[in-house]
Amino acid sequence: MKAEWKKQFNRFNKRMTPCRQAIIDIFEEKRKHLSAEEVYILLRKKRRKVGMATVYRNLDLLSQMGLLHRLNFGDGKEHYEMARISPAKHHHHLVCTRCGKAVDYSELVGEEHEFLNRLEKKLGDKYDFSIQSHQIYFYGLCKDCR
Amino acid sequence: MKAEWKKQFNRFNKRMTPCRQAIIDIFEEKRKHLSAEEVYILLRKKRRKVGMATVYRNLDLLSQMGLLHRLNFGDGKEHYEMARISPAKHHHHLVCTRCGKAVDYSELVGEEHEFLNRLEKKLGDKYDFSIQSHQIYFYGLCKDCR
DNA sequence: GAAAATTTTGAGAATGATTATCAATATCTA
DNA sequence: TAGATATTGATAATCATTCTCAAAATTTTC
Ligand SMILES: [Mn+2]
Ligand SMILES: [Mn+2]
Ligand SMILES: [Zn+2]
Ligand SMILES: [Zn+2]
Numbered sequence: 001m002k003a004e005w006k007k008q009f010n011r012f013n014k015r016m017t018p019c020r021q022a023i024i025d026i027f028e029e030k031r032k033h034l035s036a037e038e039v040y041i042l043l044r045k046k047r048r049k050v051g052m053a054t055v056y057r058n059l060d061l062l063s064q065m066g067l068l069h070r071l072n073f074g075d076g077k078e079h080y081e082m083a084r085i086s087p088a089k090h091h092h093h094l095v096c097t098r099c100g101k102a103v104d105y106s107e108l109v110g111e112e113h114e115f116l117n118r119l120e121k122k123l124g125d126k127y128d129f130s131i132q133s134h135q136i137y138f139y140g141l142c143k144d145c146r
Numbered sequence: 147m148k149a150e151w152k153k154q155f156n157r158f159n160k161r162m163t164p165c166r167q168a169i170i171d172i173f174e175e176k177r178k179h180l181s182a183e184e185v186y187i188l189l190r191k192k193r194r195k196v197g198m199a200t201v202y203r204n205l206d207l208l209s210q211m212g213l214l215h216r217l218n219f220g221d222g223k224e225h226y227e228m229a230r231i232s233p234a235k236h237h238h239h240l241v242c243t244r245c246g247k248a249v250d251y252s253e254l255v256g257e258e259h260e261f262l263n264r265l266e267k268k269l270g271d272k273y274d275f276s277i278q279s280h281q282i283y284f285y286g287l288c289k290d291c292r
Numbered sequence: 293g294a295a296a297a298t299t300t301t302g303a304g305a306a307t308g309a310t311t312a313t314c315a316a317t318a319t320c321t322a
Numbered sequence: 323t324a325g326a327t328a329t330t331g332a333t334a335a336t337c338a339t340t341c342t343c344a345a346a347a348t349t350t351t352c
Contacts, residue, residue: 015348070220164318
């Protein structure tokens with residue numbers, strides 16, 4: 001995986017810095033959705049001086065490079081998660097509209113993915129879009145908020 | 147349709163005010179995605195004094211009441227569109243990650259909806275969620291941004 | 293390996309969208 | 323109509339994110 005990433009950094013003419021490595025490490029360790037603020041706090045435990053701006057810059061970069069997925073759960077801030085490239089562990093989200101909890105699901109991904117691919121092709125052709133990714137969100141109330 | 151909405155307002159113990167009516171009119175006339183700012187500007191053409199806060203409050207209320215759908219296209223602000231209750235004209239979105247353009251699509255909605263209903267039931271049971279809605283976003287580059 | 297060129301970073305200010313406050317108005321209820 | 327309740331507009335406040343810019347780190351060139 002390290003190798004894959006190095007390649008990505010080269011492709012983008014970007015340097016793999018200690019700060020960026022640390023951010024990647026955090027996502028590998030935590031394996032969950034993190035906001036910029038949360039990453040910042042975790043990062044400060046590893047390194048003395050970190051600027052909020054650097055966190056935002058790097059989360060943005062890593063997202064553009066495809067190493068992170070940027071998610072919006074409707075709570076006013078962006079969330080990020082590791083893009084599990086290999087093996088491609090595809091999943092989507094169930095979001096509680098009251099408490100904001102976001103749960104991963106990967107049920108029916110096989111069937112889902114087949115369907116979405118078909119749709120993607122159709123839409124790309126019809127609307128002249130080169131589609132690169134998709135997100136599905138189910139909104140509702142979790143059992144604690146019902 | 148007016149009747150449906152009146153009912154909704156009663157259910158929520160809310161009043162149908164001139165301001166709210168004007169906002170609904172705007173969405174009926176424009177029939178497209180509008181940000182709070184855009185609604186505010188259009189609203190000022192109809193009524194002298196309007197506060198930004200009132201616009202936000204009402205967009206929020208109308209969304210909770212199910213008359214509007216709140217959409218996030220990743221450009222840092224929320225967008226709203228009329229929820230076409232009857233006939234239920236279901237659609238989702240294709241979003242250009244460069245220019246932010248958002249295109250409606252309703253291809254395969256029949257098949258899609260059947261599939262999503264099945265998935266929704268499965269997920270609701272398994273994760274103990276009462277699912278109320280969903281959104282699908284396809285991200286990519288439109289023809290002008292390629 | 294040192295100097296020059298390039299990239300990245302941290303600190304803080306600035307921005308922009310959204311929310312909170314609160315007194316004045318409008319609407320509903322009895 | 324009086325009293326209760328809901329809504330509004332103006333403004334300030336908040337919060338996430340972006341900008342600015344000089345210092346530090348890294349890479350490239352000689
Ligand atoms: Mn996830
Ligand atoms: Mn739409
Ligand atoms: Zn919840
Ligand atoms: Zn575009």
